[in-house]
Amino acid sequence: MQGVGFRAFARSTAIRLGLAGWVRNLSSGNIECTVAGAADAVDAYLAEMRQGPASASVKQIIMLTPPANPELPSPFTILK
Numbered sequence: 836m837q838g839v840g841f842r843a844f845a846r847s848t849a850i851r852l853g854l855a856g857w858v859r860n861l862s863s864g865n866i867e868c869t870v871a872g873a874a875d876a877v878d879a880y881l882a883e884m885r886q887g888p889a890s891a892s893v894k895q896i897i898m899l900t901p902p903a904n905p906e907l908p909s910p911f912t913i914l915k
Contacts (some may be wrong), residue, residue: 841866842913844888849911852876854905870906875891 845858845868854877856870870880887893 839890841891844891845884846911846913848850848880848883852880854880854911857912857914869901869905869907870911871901873904881902 842858842860845882846906849856849858849870852872854870854872856868857866858866868884871875881896881898885893885896
């Protein structure tokens with residue numbers, strides 16, 4: 836869901852956990868993000884994304900395995 840500060844929440848969480856990557860809104864109203872970093876940090880990130888910011892309603896997280904060694908921005912970035 837857009838308009839609830841989810842991208843900023845995703846970015847601040849990723850930066851706090853030392854993750855690289857990006858987040859963006861999709862025209863469908865969904866959010867898409869890609870993260871990379873230590874496995875425990877990625878797990879912590881996913882746990883926080885399942886909750887989302889206070890005003891969000893997270894209904895589903897779909898995880899896909901990205902290509903090996905993707906080049907991701909660091910620090911974590913919000914894409915337009």
